[in-house]
Amino acid sequence: MTGWLEASFTTQRPHAMAALTRYFRDIEIAEEVFAEACVKALVDWPENGTPRDPLAWLLTTARNAGLDRLRKAQRQKRLLAHHAADLEAVDQPAPDPDELRDDVLRLLFICCHPALERQDQIAMALKIVGGLTVGEIAQAFLIKPKTMEQRITRAKKRIADNPVAFETPSPQERGRRLGDVSLMIYLMFNEGWSTSGGDIQIRVTLCEEAIRLARLLVTLFPGMGEQVALLSLLLFQHARRDARTDAGGKLVALEDQDRRQWDLSNIAEGSALLQKASRLNHLGPYRIQAAIAAEHARAASSEATDWLAIEAHYAALYAIQPTPVVRLNHIAAQARTKGAGFALAEMAPLADELDRYRWYHTMRASLLEQISDHRAAKAALERALELNPTEPEGAVIREKIALCEKNLRPV
Amino acid sequence: MMYAITIYGESGVFENLPAAKQQEVMSGHRALQEELDKRGDFISVKLMPPSTAVTVEPPATADQKPLITDGPFAETKESFLGFYAADFQTLDDALEHARMISSPIARLEVRPIAWAGGAISSE
Numbered sequence: 001m002t003g004w005l006e007a008s009f010t011t012q013r014p015h016a017m018a019a020l021t022r023y024f025r026d027i028e029i030a031e032e033v034f035a036e037a038c039v040k041a042l043v044d045w046p047e048n049g050t051p052r053d054p055l056a057w058l059l060t061t062a063r064n065a066g067l068d069r070l071r072k073a074q075r076q077k078r079l080l081a082h083h084a085a086d087l088e089a090v091d092q093p094a095p096d097p098d099e100l101r102d103d104v105l106r107l108l109f110i111c112c113h114p115a116l117e118r119q120d121q122i123a124m125a126l127k128i129v130g131g132l133t134v135g136e137i138a139q140a141f142l143i144k145p146k147t148m149e150q151r152i153t154r155a156k157k158r159i160a161d162n163p164v165a166f167e168t169p170s171p172q173e174r175g176r177r178l179g180d181v182s183l184m185i186y187l188m189f190n191e192g193w194s195t196s197g198g199d200i201q202i203r204v205t206l207c208e209e210a211i212r213l214a215r216l217l218v219t220l221f222p223g224m225g226e227q228v229a230l231l232s233l234l235l236f237q238h239a240r241r242d243a244r245t246d247a248g249g250k251l252v253a254l255e256d257q258d259r260r261q262w263d264l265s266n267i268a269e270g271s272a273l274l275q276k277a278s279r280l281n282h283l284g285p286y287r288i289q290a291a292i293a294a295e296h297a298r299a300a301s302s303e304a305t306d307w308l309a310i311e312a313h314y315a316a317l318y319a320i321q322p323t324p325v326v327r328l329n330h331i332a333a334q335a336r337t338k339g340a341g342f343a344l345a346e347m348a349p350l351a352d353e354l355d356r357y358r359w360y361h362t363m364r365a366s367l368l369e370q371i372s373d374h375r376a377a378k379a380a381l382e383r384a385l386e387l388n389p390t391e392p393e394g395a396v397i398r399e400k401i402a403l404c405e406k407n408l409r410p411v
Numbered sequence: 412m413m414y415a416i417t418i419y420g421e422s423g424v425f426e427n428l429p430a431a432k433q434q435e436v437m438s439g440h441r442a443l444q445e446e447l448d449k450r451g452d453f454i455s456v457k458l459m460p461p462s463t464a465v466t467v468e469p470p471a472t473a474d475q476k477p478l479i480t481d482g483p484f485a486e487t488k489e490s491f492l493g494f495y496a497a498d499f500q501t502l503d504d505a506l507e508h509a510r511m512i513s514s515p516i517a518r519l520e521v522r523p524i525a526w527a528g529g530a531i532s533s534e
Contacts, residue, residue, distance in 0.1 A: 004515040007427035050515070053488050054421070208426075215423070218462040222482025231462065272463045279465070280481065 005045060009038045012055045013131045014216055018103035019095050020062055022166055027110070027128060027156060029066055037062035059095070101220035102168055108213070109177040110164050112184045113155075120155045122188045127152055130209045140192070140206050178221065182230050182286070185213045189234050194390075207238055218273070225280035229287035232273035236293035239266035251392045255302035267297045288317045307336035324353045332363060340370040358387045362397065369404070378404035413524040414505040417494040420517040422460050428516070436514050443495070443511040453497035461490050489518065496524060 013034070020030035037058045051057040095103070111124040119141060126132045126140075138148035169177060192206025214231040221227055243261035246252055274290050292313045299305035314330035328350060335343035344367050347360070354360035361384035368377035381401045389397060425436065440455075447453040461482065468478040495512075499505035502521070509519050 003429050003432045007424045007429075007432070007516065008421060010427040011421050011424045055488075212423070212426075215460065215462050218482075219460075222462070223480070228462075228481075269459050269463060272459055276463060276465060276481065279479075 002042075005038075005042055005050075008050070008054055009041070009058070010131055012058055014104055014107070014129045014213075015055055015095075015100060016058050016062065017128060018107040019059055019100060020066070021107050021110070022103050023063060024066055024070075025163075025166065027159070029069070030062075031128065033062040033066040033069070034058070036065045040065075099168075102174070104216065104220055105174065105177050105181065106164060106166070106169075108181040108184070110159055112180045113159050113162065113164075115158050115162060116155050118184075118187060119191075120151055121184050122191060123148065123152060124155050124159075125184060125188065125213065126206075126209055129213065132205075132209070136205070140203060178217070178224060178227065182214075182217065182227060185210050185217070186230060186234075186286075188213070189237070193237065204241060207234070207241070210234060211238060223280065225277045225282040226284040226286050228273050228277040228280070229284065229290045232270045232277060233286055233290035233293055235266045235270035235273070236290060236297050239263040239270065239297065245392075249392065251396055254296065259300065262297065270294065270297065283316070283320075285317060285321050288313050288320075292317075305336075307333055311337050324350050325357070328354060328357075328360060328363065335367055340367040343367050344371070356387060358384045358389055358393070361387070362400075365400065365404075369407075372407075374404045374407040378408070412499065413496060414499045414502075415494050415496045415520075415522050415524050416505065416509045416512070417520045417522065418492045418512070418517050419489045419520070420492050421488075422490050422492065424516045436512075436516070439512045439514065443508060446508065446511070447495070447497050451498060453495060455493070455495045457493040458491065492517065 016034050016037075017027075017030050020034055021027050024030055024033070040061050041054075041058065045051070108125060108129060111128055112121050113124075116124065123137050123141065126137050127134065134149050134152060135145045137152075138145040141148065189207050189210035192203045192208075192210065211231070211234050214227070214234050217224075217227045218231050239262045240254070240257060242263070243257040243259065244252055244254075252258075270290070271294060274287075274294050277287050277290065292310055295306050295310050295313070311330065311333040314326065314333050318326045318330050328347070331343050331346045334346060344364070347364060347367075350360065361380045365377040365380035365384070368374075368380060378401055381397050381404065385394065385397050385401070425433065428436070444453075444455060447455075464482050466480045466482060468480060470477050497508075499508065505521050509521050513519060
């Protein structure tokens with residue numbers, strides 16, 4: 001049965017960890033007793049059959065294991081006295097769904113503690129909620145397991161020093177938590193998607209974990225359009241994973257990708273979710289980004305893409321997120337609808353602000369190429385190369401520089 | 412008689428399985444589909460995760476419209492994952508075929524398909 005049951009534990013883990021963390025007010029204990037319950041299930045389930053409600057079984061077993069522990073442990077005496085009333089009552093093994101969704105959100109929110117650096121927040125979520133091992137997380141972030149272990153221990157301490165309230169949150173507070181947690185999930189995906197090297201497989205795992213968490217949020221809060229849109233966006237993006245690198249591991253730009261390699265089931269689910277999100281009355285940044293991703297996903301080629309629609313989406317995104325990077329994306333779409341010359345003129349005012357942004361220079365280079373200004377294109381690429389590109393990006397840039405040089409040579 | 416083989420389980424567990432186990436589940440489905448294909452028409456449906464669903468609730472009173480809500484609520488228990496529908500000679504025949512897709516992550520139910528005018532029959 002090994003392998004089959006572990007998959008079920010992984011599925012139950014976020015809910016179980018969330019309920020146990022509230023129950024014991026301690027993430028460490030929750031992790032330990034959940035692991036203990038899983039070990040018991042490995043013996044019990046094959047013998048007595050898998051329970052119809054595995055979560056309830058795991059929770060009851062974990063709670064009882066934890067209570068045994070608390071009764072035995074001297075150091076927990078005070079805690080036991082304090083929560084005696086709660087801890088005795090194991091009356092309701094299956095938690096109330098409303099309570100459970102706030103529990104899961106709280107657990108994720110605890111991981112997003114503002115005292116933690118972003119990468120540590122993501123590492124905590126992967127460890128506590130996703131159940132990844134320290135070794136796997138270390139591999140994903142390209143650091144030594146020992147260092148990761150220390151960082152997680154430190155992060156847990158910081159969280160314990162400044163606990164998140166265990167009361168039911170107000171609607172405003174719930175909204176704020178959802179926003180923070182969603183951003184963490186979005187950045188977890190980007191961390192996996194970014195190409196700063198490392199083992200491809202573990203980085204795909206990071207993307208899959210982010211999708212799993214986004215899916216969890218949608219299951220818990222089906223009426224929240226931004227969270228539905230976030231899941232949709234991640235699925236559209238993830239659909240391109242096999243097409244974005246070639247056989248040699250080199251990055252392939254969206255316009256050059258073999259679209260037959262895009263994962264159609266991801267795209268189908270992304271589309272279904274985007275339609276669902278669109279029914280809900282809201283227009284947030286995730287929904288607009290998902291709409292842009294959907295335009296790419298449904299186009300047979302770069303030429304066949306509805307660039308006018310994409311340009312309109314970026315204009316809408318810029319209206320609610322007026323950042324230079326969003327503006328640059330908007331201009332990239334305008335380059336398709338209004339031409340390279342127009343786009344270059346629009347980019348000029350961003351030159352100072354985005355001087356340290358590699359993509360500003362590579363995009364400028366490709367527009368300059370289009371108007372056959374090879375000399376300026378080469379200069380722009382050389383600037384991009386100064387800005388510490390990742391290895392796969394650097395390889396692409398150097399290749400383009402060589403092409404400019406070839407074009408500069410008299411025929 | 413037309414039978415449905417309906418599949419229930421925890422949504423997302425399949426995705427969490429190691430690749431070898433996923434292959435094991437899929438090969439059962441492929442074998443069943445090949446087998447059913449030889450015998451004639453059949454339907455096989457895999458549903459997307461419950462997160463994609465929208466629920467239409469009956470109206471509270473006769474003069475109201477049905478209420479559309481944005482999904483089944485936080486359900487941690489098993490859900491309806493998909494089904495097959497095909498013509499089988501006997502119940503035993505249907506059960507024999509259901510066995511081909513049995514796995515530790517799914518509970519299967521074999522049930523005859525009803526029609527407004529009675530059971531659809533192959534005769």
